[in-house]
Amino acid sequence: MNFRLLFIPILSILFFGLMGCKDQSKHSKTMADNQMTMADEPRGKDNIAYQWAYMALEGTANDTDRFKPRPTITSRYLGLIFTAMFDAWSRYDDKSQPLYLKNVERLPVNDRTLKNKEIAVSYAAYGALKEYYYSDSTMFRKKMVQLGLDPDNESRDPATPEGIGNLAADMVIEARRNDGSNQYGKVEGSDGQPYFDYTHYQPVNDIDKNIDLNRWQPKYFIDEEGNKYNPGCLTPYWQEVKPLLLETADQFRPGPPPMVGSEQLEKEVQEVIDLQANLTPENKALVEFMRDGPKSVQQAGHWLKFAQDVSLRDNNTLDQDVKMYFLVESVAMDAFISCWDSKMFYDYTRPYALVHDYYQDKVIKAWGGPEKGMVEMKGKDWRPYSPDAFLCPPFPSYVSGHSTISGGCAEALRLFTGDEHFGAEVELVPGALTEPNNLDDPVVIKFPTFTETAEMAGISRVMGGYHIQADNVAGLELGRQVARHHYKKYLQLIGEGGTTVNQ
Numbered sequence: 294m295n296f297r298l299l300f301i302p303i304l305s306i307l308f309f310g311l312m313g314c315k316d317q318s319k320h321s322k323t324m325a326d327n328q329m330t331m332a333d334e335p336r337g338k339d340n341i342a343y344q345w346a347y348m349a350l351e352g353t354a355n356d357t358d359r360f361k362p363r364p365t366i367t368s369r370y371l372g373l374i375f376t377a378m379f380d381a382w383s384r385y386d387d388k389s390q391p392l393y394l395k396n397v398e399r400l401p402v403n404d405r406t407l408k409n410k411e412i413a414v415s416y417a418a419y420g421a422l423k424e425y426y427y428s429d430s431t432m433f434r435k436k437m438v439q440l441g442l443d444p445d446n447e448s449r450d451p452a453t454p455e456g457i458g459n460l461a462a463d464m465v466i467e468a469r470r471n472d473g474s475n476q477y478g479k480v481e482g483s484d485g486q487p488y489f490d491y492t493h494y495q496p497v498n499d500i501d502k503n504i505d506l507n508r509w510q511p512k513y514f515i516d517e518e519g520n521k522y523n524p525g526c527l528t529p530y531w532q533e534v535k536p537l538l539l540e541t542a543d544q545f546r547p548g549p550p551p552m553v554g555s556e557q558l559e560k561e562v563q564e565v566i567d568l569q570a571n572l573t574p575e576n577k578a579l580v581e582f583m584r585d586g587p588k589s590v591q592q593a594g595h596w597l598k599f600a601q602d603v604s605l606r607d608n609n610t611l612d613q614d615v616k617m618y619f620l621v622e623s624v625a626m627d628a629f630i631s632c633w634d635s636k637m638f639y640d641y642t643r644p645y646a647l648v649h650d651y652y653q654d655k656v657i658k659a660w661g662g663p664e665k666g667m668v669e670m671k672g673k674d675w676r677p678y679s680p681d682a683f684l685c686p687p688f689p690s691y692v693s694g695h696s697t698i699s700g701g702c703a704e705a706l707r708l709f710t711g712d713e714h715f716g717a718e719v720e721l722v723p724g725a726l727t728e729p730n731n732l733d734d735p736v737v738i739k740f741p742t743f744t745e746t747a748e749m750a751g752i753s754r755v756m757g758g759y760h761i762q763a764d765n766v767a768g769l770e771l772g773r774q775v776a777r778h779h780y781k782k783y784l785q786l787i788g789e790g791g792t793t794v795n796q
Contacts, residue, residue: 334407337605341411341440342378342614345418346601348436349374352426354588359428362683364591364694365528365629366488369474370425371593372537372626373465374418379619379786381417381461382612384451385410388788392537393464397451409454410611415442416458424466472535494529494637503646506553509689510646515681524687531633538782539627542634545774547767550641550691561761562651565644568756569678570658570667574733577723580678580757582738583695583750586726592695592750593625596702599746602717603706620783621705628701628775632694632768641691644758645684648675663728677758680727686759693760696751696768697775703747704776713742747772 337343353367380391384398385405391397400409419437423430437444443455449463450456470477475488483489498510500523513521532542551558572580585591590598600621604614652672659675661668677685686694707713717740723733740746751765784790 334610336608336610338601340604340609340611340614341414342611342618343601343604343609344436344440345378345415345422346375346597346614346618348418348422348433349426350590350594350597351432352422352429353590353594355429356426357589357591361524362585362589362591363488363527364593364698365531365633366474367591368593368622368626368629368698369469369534371597371622373469374421374425375615375618375622376537377417377421377462377465378414378615380465381413381458382410382615383786384457385413386612386787390786390788391461392786393468394457394461395464397457397460400457407611411440412442412454413458413461414611414615415440416446416455417461418458419444420459420462421465424462469535473530473533475530488528490526490529492530492533494526496526497640498646503650506646506650507642508640509642511687512645512685514684514687517682527686527688528633529637529688531630532637534630536627536630537623538779539631539775542630543638544778545631545771546635546638547692547771550639550761550763550767553642553647557763558647558761559651561763562644562647564762565755565758566648566652566657566659566675569660569758572660572667572678572756574723575736575738576753576756577678577727577733578721578736579738579749579753581723581726582719582721583753584679584683584726584757592698592702593622593629596621596625596698596706599702599715599717599740600706603710603715606716607710616783616787617706617709620709620779621702623783624701624705624772624776624779625698627779628698628772629694631771631775632692632697633688635692635767635771636689636694639691640689641764643685643690644761645675645677647761648758649673664731666731675758678727679757679759690760691764692768692771693751693754693764694768695754696747696760696765697772699747699750700769700772701776701779702772703743704773705780707743708776708780713744715740715743715746717746 349371353371356367376392380394383389383391384400415437419433422433434444446455447459448456449460451460475483475491478485478487478489480491482491496511497505497508500511500513503510511523514524516522536542551561597618600617603617649672652675655672656669657672657675658667659670660678661670662676663680718737720735720737722735724731740749747769751769754760755762755765
């Protein structure tokens with residue numbers, strides 16, 4: 294027998310077997326390192342998703358200062374920024390699928406490190422933020438440098454985290470370029486002006502004459518120089534924007550509001566007067582907190598802040614925050630589209646006009662304006678609890694935007710966490726944003742549960758004089774319907790089937 298010929302294959306088997314063990318050992322070591330890294334990863338305010346959410350809020354606040362409040366537009370920005378982050382992150386998850394990031398494979402297990410996820414999510418956030426909040430590109434660039442990342446890295450290599458992040462931002466931006474928002478002023482009839490109303494909406498009622506009390510009437514605002522001006526209707530075409538996860542804008546459109554002459558409307562107008570006449574310091578603080586003032590982040594941003602409160606409370610990881618922010622902001626974006634569908638379909642009146650008509654020369658107790666407190670006045674002189682610079686939201690009333698977005702985002706957080714408990718609170722000085730020379734002592738507003746927080750946001754709009762109760766109730770329900778629909782879609786995207794996130 295030729296022992297030499299027999300010995301060679303044996304050696305080969307031993308060699309490759311040892312190499313296989315070595316490879317397996319290397320693989321196990323990598324997995325162990327990954328798991329160890331995950332166990333020690335930053336949580337709460339230290340995780341990368343939380344940090345980019347903070348940057349998104351800064352961009353939203355600055356947008357408000359530059360362009361005045363435009364909650365429909367900023368809700369779309371936030372929805373798309375967190376979609377880009379979610380899409381990039383999904384390539385490092387075992388089961389999740391992206392919404393817009395196409396033809397990019399899931400990364401091999403060994404590449405699914407925390408560091409790579411952080412890089413991919415950061416480039417996705419950076420790319421989307423500088424597109425939508427372009428005026429703050431320098432601020433976002435500084436954040437990248439602070440994180441040790443190169444803001445000039447334009448790689449589109451799907452085998453690298455930088456490439457995946459850049460591709461995620463690219464594909465979201467491209468997919469939404471012609472979504473009806475008219476971001477670039479390219480829709481026919483826009484005259485090249487971004488966010489120009491290409492539907493050419495004209496209110497039935499003139500700003501100086503109300504010919505149909507059931508329909509919305511614009512109101513004058515006072516600018517910083519004390520001049521009256523007509524702000525027009527904010528994005529009256531927003532129902533034409535393609536939703537993110539809904540099938541259509543009118544998918545959950547509510548039934549009609551109460552009409553002039555109905556007993557329900559008469560009672561609800563009286564309720565608005567009574568609530569305002571009896572505003573407590575806590576009520577005033579709540580109205581102002583939900584209305585917001587300078588550096589406002591509007592409703593989508595407000596609920597992003599609440600989501601961050603949840604992250605701090607629960608010590609969330611990057612994975613948890615990416616998913617939570619995506620769910621909440623996708624609901625906010627589509628809730629605004631649904632809300633505007635109802636607003637523009639019904640073109641409904643606000644309490645400002647209703648109180649003036651119902652109580653013209655009747656003497657009522659009401660807020661007299663900044664520094665005047667509650668006084669006796671004729672109904673035709675009644676006004677919301679609001680500064681002259683923003684007397685009344687410049688768009689139709691039914692349904693309430695605050696109620697819709699709050700109802701939706703609260704339900705999204707309840708479903709995501711699997712629990713009603715919220716537990717946030719805020720200390721405020723009543724009157725600070727409305728009557729700064731007539732302040733009350735500080736008060737603490739507590740938000741025990743997500744549902745109660747949404748209901749507090751909704752009723753604050755009735756107490757403030759911006760909505761009747763019908764606007765609030767229908768808005769809360771519309772938002773919750775959007776949230777429940779989105780949660781099912783969200784579970785499909787993360788590959789959870791019918792189970793909850795916690796499970």
